[in-house]
Amino acid sequence: MFSITAAAVTFGVVFLAELPDKTALAGLVLGTRYRASYVFAGVAAAFALHVALAVAAGSVLTLLPQQLVQGITGALFLAGALMLLLRKDDGDEEIRRPSDQSFWKVAASGFMLILVAEFGDLTQIMTANLAARYDNPLSVALGAVVALWSVAAIGILGGRALMRRVPLRLISRIAACVMLVLAALSFYEAFTG
16 A cells, blocks of 8 residues: 655655765766756666665565564664764766767666666665665655655756755755654664564
């Protein structure tokens, strides 16, 4: 059964955590050099694959005792919050340009960039955590993929304007606070359940 709550929470957490990520900036750079729709197609496919893997991993966690899952989930949310609070700016990474503007070359560049950069990333781990927490893979997957696609679209189409108006540090702090609340809720459920 689809859960609006699980999808909405997943969307919010993943969106806030991904927005200041370097892959959003990489999408912005690719979007300024190539046709936006080509870049988005590749990036969107890579994010869909990452979400599928994360939800599968989170679904496996639901086979464990619920208190243990809540404790693990709480610890991972706490670790994610600390990673966001302590993250240092790595600067811009160089992105390899395809030799031409063909759909397949541009989309493949976007796909490979995201596939490699996001593997084991914080948002993938958070998606797995949320899949375990809510035991609703479809809702979590939908929330996560829409969040990641939204960030990609913002990065590709209008990231520069947003980044000028909203400091990345503020976005990271908001995401960290949301994750701290989720960690506290998970720990509470682990110890009282």
